[in-house]
Amino acid sequence: MLRKGLLVAAMAGMLSAGAFAAEVFVRVGPPHPVAERVTVRPGPEYVWTPGYHRWDGRAYVWTPGAWVMPPHRHAHWVAHRWEHRRGGWVFVEGHWR
Numbered sequence: 001m002l003r004k005g006l007l008v009a010a011m012a013g014m015l016s017a018g019a020f021a022a023e024v025f026v027r028v029g030p031p032h033p034v035a036e037r038v039t040v041r042p043g044p045e046y047v048w049t050p051g052y053h054r055w056d057g058r059a060y061v062w063t064p065g066a067w068v069m070p071p072h073r074h075a076h077w078v079a080h081r082w083e084h085r086r087g088g089w090v091f092v093e094g095h096w097r
Contacts, residue, residue: 025085025089027087033051036064039067046067046068051064
């Protein structure tokens, strides 16, 4: 019985994660990045994550960069980006590596 419950929970988790993994596809290319003023680092362990343009369903909107704490030591931030694919642009979320 416990094994069946764990299997059901695992399947529900995979389905809910997949529901949020849809690609954002836009036919119009993103504007050039905005030149940002990087503020003073709040502490030596913080990492700057640059701003990026996101698509709001009608137009590109600038999301400013921010200082963030890495999830673990030696983590490296891979920035958000737009990739040109199949006659349009696909948004690739930034992530920690």
